[in-house]
Amino acid sequence: MALVYTEEEQLLRDSAKEFLEERCSVSAFRALRDTGNIDGFDREVWSQMAELGWPGILVSEEHDGLEFGVVGAGVIFEEMGRTLACSPLLSTAITGAVLLMEGGNDAQKQTFLPAIAAGEKLTALAVDEGPRHAPRAVAMRAEPTNSGYSLSGSKQFVIDGRVADTLIVVARTSGEPGDDAGLTLFLVDADAEGVTVTPNQMIDFRSADNVNFANVQITADAVLGKFDQGAALLEIALNAANRMLAAELLGIAEEAFGRTVAYMKERKQFGVPIGSFQALQHRAAQVYTDIELTRSVVLKALQSEGPAVPMLTSLAKAKACATAQLATNESIQMHGGIGMTDEYEIGFFIKRARVAQHTYGDYTYHADRVARMKGY
Amino acid sequence: MQDLEQFRADTRSWLEENCPPTMRTPTKSDKDYCWGGRNYQFQSDEQRLWMERMGARGWTAPTWPKEYGGGGLTKEEARVLKQELKRIGARQALFSFGISMLGPALLKFGNEEQKKRHIPKIVKGETRWCQGYSEPNAGSDLAGLGTRAEDKGDHYVVNGQKIWASYADEADWIFCLVRTNTEGKKQAGISFVLFDMVSEGVTTRPIRLISGASPFCEIFFDNVKVPKTDLVGQENAGWTIAKYLLTHEREMISGFGAASMRELGDMAVEMLGLQDGKLADGVLRGDIARQDIDAAAFMFTLERTRDEAKAGVSLGAVSSMLKYYGTELNKRRHELILNIEGMNALAWDGEAYNNGALSRSWLRTKANSIEGGTSEIQLNIVAKHILGLPG
Numbered sequence: 145m146a147l148v149y150t151e152e153e154q155l156l157r158d159s160a161k162e163f164l165e166e167r168c169s170v171s172a173f174r175a176l177r178d179t180g181n182i183d184g185f186d187r188e189v190w191s192q193m194a195e196l197g198w199p200g201i202l203v204s205e206e207h208d209g210l211e212f213g214v215v216g217a218g219v220i221f222e223e224m225g226r227t228l229a230c231s232p233l234l235s236t237a238i239t240g241a242v243l244l245m246e247g248g249n250d251a252q253k254q255t256f257l258p259a260i261a262a263g264e265k266l267t268a269l270a271v272d273e274g275p276r277h278a279p280r281a282v283a284m285r286a287e288p289t290n291s292g293y294s295l296s297g298s299k300q301f302v303i304d305g306r307v308a309d310t311l312i313v314v315a316r317t318s319g320e321p322g323d324d325a326g327l328t329l330f331l332v333d334a335d336a337e338g339v340t341v342t343p344n345q346m347i348d349f350r351s352a353d354n355v356n357f358a359n360v361q362i363t364a365d366a367v368l369g370k371f372d373q374g375a376a377l378l379e380i381a382l383n384a385a386n387r388m389l390a391a392e393l394l395g396i397a398e399e400a401f402g403r404t405v406a407y408m409k410e411r412k413q414f415g416v417p418i419g420s421f422q423a424l425q426h427r428a429a430q431v432y433t434d435i436e437l438t439r440s441v442v443l444k445a446l447q448s449e450g451p452a453v454p455m456l457t458s459l460a461k462a463k464a465c466a467t468a469q470l471a472t473n474e475s476i477q478m479h480g481g482i483g484m485t486d487e488y489e490i491g492f493f494i495k496r497a498r499v500a501q502h503t504y505g506d507y508t509y510h511a512d513r514v515a516r517m518k519g520y
Numbered sequence: 521m522q523d524l525e526q527f528r529a530d531t532r533s534w535l536e537e538n539c540p541p542t543m544r545t546p547t548k549s550d551k552d553y554c555w556g557g558r559n560y561q562f563q564s565d566e567q568r569l570w571m572e573r574m575g576a577r578g579w580t581a582p583t584w585p586k587e588y589g590g591g592g593l594t595k596e597e598a599r600v601l602k603q604e605l606k607r608i609g610a611r612q613a614l615f616s617f618g619i620s621m622l623g624p625a626l627l628k629f630g631n632e633e634q635k636k637r638h639i640p641k642i643v644k645g646e647t648r649w650c651q652g653y654s655e656p657n658a659g660s661d662l663a664g665l666g667t668r669a670e671d672k673g674d675h676y677v678v679n680g681q682k683i684w685a686s687y688a689d690e691a692d693w694i695f696c697l698v699r700t701n702t703e704g705k706k707q708a709g710i711s712f713v714l715f716d717m718v719s720e721g722v723t724t725r726p727i728r729l730i731s732g733a734s735p736f737c738e739i740f741f742d743n744v745k746v747p748k749t750d751l752v753g754q755e756n757a758g759w760t761i762a763k764y765l766l767t768h769e770r771e772m773i774s775g776f777g778a779a780s781m782r783e784l785g786d787m788a789v790e791m792l793g794l795q796d797g798k799l800a801d802g803v804l805r806g807d808i809a810r811q812d813i814d815a816a817a818f819m820f821t822l823e824r825t826r827d828e829a830k831a832g833v834s835l836g837a838v839s840s841m842l843k844y845y846g847t848e849l850n851k852r853r854h855e856l857i858l859n860i861e862g863m864n865a866l867a868w869d870g871e872a873y874n875n876g877a878l879s880r881s882w883l884r885t886k887a888n889s890i891e892g893g894t895s896e897i898q899l900n901i902v903a904k905h906i907l908g909l910p911g
Binding site for chain 2: 408428433512516
């Protein structure tokens with residue numbers, strides 16, 4: 145496959161860009177933050193995204209989705225990175241939809257997928273139990289009962305935990321923390337007795353909440369995918385999510401850098417634009433190069449299928465993390481004092497970038513994964 | 521698709537029949553590279569045969585037009601050929617600046633007579649070319665070159681000096697930038713000429729480098745007579761050709777960092793072993809992973825830019841980005857090899873250390889980010905021509 149976007153993907157990009165610039169601009173993000181929104185996104189915008197079909201971008205046509213594919217989804221995330229658009233797309237349209245499509249039985253698919261595609265049902269993946277992404281380290285147990293299972297334990301930094309209708313919970317049904325085997329996924333109603341959500345205020349203003357489970361009773365048909373063998377299913381969804389995050393980080397880096405280059409042409413010191421100084425020119429050219437490299441590896445990862453996916457996902461996420469970190473750091477430094485002000489928008493990019501970097505594994509997590517897969 | 525599969529089958533059987541067994545083994549050192557040319561001493565009959573057979577088919581320059589001896593293949597066919605060559609581990613039949621640098625420029629800017637006279641000999645490996653660009657006082661400031669070509673009616677008389685010309689002492693012909701006008705803008709007084717290195721008044725002197733090898737030469741011109749039939753393009757319009765050729769040179773050099781090479785992780789595991797399934801040295805492990813990530817991203821960038829560039833369209837300023845990153849990546853790779861191999865990689869001589877191949881290659885890479893325009897020059901080009909920064 146040629147490493148370029150198809151005409152269809154390009155059209156999707158154009159329409160996504162137009163919509164996001166109009167409805168989800170960076171100033172809309174500021175307004176959302178400043179007007180005491182508690183969801184971490186604008187529900188009206190979400191219903192407009194649903195009209196465009198975005199929540200069903202990966203959902204099969206059979207279940208009322210667009211079935212547009214991973215590359216198209218990545219295009220939307222890249223553009224959302226540019227405008228810092230907040231939405232439950234990652235938690236619902238990517239992790240939620242992928243888990244249900246890959247692991248759900250017919251009844252579960254019928255119950256969830258059309259509702260997800262319509263933007264009516266929100267899901268959240270409850271996996272990590274600490275501040276660093278570590279899916280194998282899950283300790284929370286699901287104990288068998290007469291009618292199903294009882295869940296007890298707590299999850300941290302659950303993306304969109306506070307708004308989810310359904311939590312997809314990773315719990316241990318056998319083995320010890322650190323084991324690959326023994327993980328099972330459960331569909332848990334967010335309103336179930338014993339579920340408590342404690343919202344966290346993150347630097348990017350989005351939801352990443354702590355969820356406590358105190359003897360939450362669930363029925364046997366709440367198991368999603370294979371019992372005790374949930375790790376493989378989980379990995380499929382995390383690979384999808386990390387490719388979206390890589391695309392979003394690419395968009396963030398592009399936009400932060402684009403604004404910085406424009407500022408370098410505009411801002412004068414010593415009587416000349418600061419962009420005429422070679423010390424800054426060379427650093428800008430280096431950031432540009434890293435962004436171009438990131439664009440290539442992200443597209444390669446989005447296009448990947450089958451056994452190539454895990455390696456390309458981690459290569460793309462690791463590179464996107466490194467590049468977004470460099471680009472956002474340089475964007476503040478090159479803006480000088482004004483880059484430190486809340487009034488100026490450039491600071492928003494570094495905050496979203498860092499949260500996206502650490503969501504489902506930062507640079508070191510994915511670099512380690514690359515090294516493991518390569519056998520060193 | 522059907523045709524392409526047929527092409528693959530034909531190619532496979534032709535290679536099976538024509539690629540000699542010793543040409544399917546990995547090269548051990550630079551000495552195994554076949555450069556062709558009038559004076560080239562072949563290492564073996566098989567090396568000569570392999571070059572001649574590939575050259576006769578035009579497959580040393582697979583996508584060049586058939587009428588000038590090229591392979592006339594489509595991009596897709598050329599890719600298949602590359603895959604099939606790789607499949608049997610075939611050595612590159614011919615290393616040639618004629619192919620990687622001069623050819624594309626001559627096909628674009630040369631007249632019919634020049635193409636007919638020079639291109640077939642390049643494809644067949646009969647003429648070995650060198651590049652006359654840099655001068656002692658014109659390095660990064662290439663357009664400041666001062667080698668003079670005086671107009672004598674039907675010919676020029678060339679006087680001056682070139683430096684850093686790779687393998688000039690072994691080359692048959694030179695493509696050379698000369699000054700034909702000293703007035704006005706310095707770029708507007710440069711011409712692009714070709715001449716035979718055995719012309720009277722040409723002398724070369726190899727320069728010994730930190731790697732111990734002498735791949736670069738100085739060349740002196742003392743009243744060298746160059747017929748005007750070998751002026752490429754218009755007089756004083758050589759700078760455009762020079763820049764076009766440089767983009768090809770940069771693409772070639774940027775490829776150094778992407779060639780399929782031994783995995784650093786494997787080298788490190790062999791040297792240091794594993795501990796709990798991970799390389800025993802955690803710091804080195806992190807460094808290697810960073811290199812692997814960047815190298816993969818760079819390889820996909822080469823792939824993407826090739827896919828984006830329509831056939832025949834030059835990459836322009838993007839080649840500066842690739843040249844900058846590819847060479848820095850290659851330098852980093854060789855520093856990592858030193859870190860992995862320790863003192864082994866610092867031996868200068870001795871059978872046990874493959875005659876210092878690692879240290880010499882490492883030293884050689886230091887030139888990657890200087891030759892063909894320094895990294896700093898490439899960054900200048902990116903800043904000005906891609907980012908549009910002032911000054």
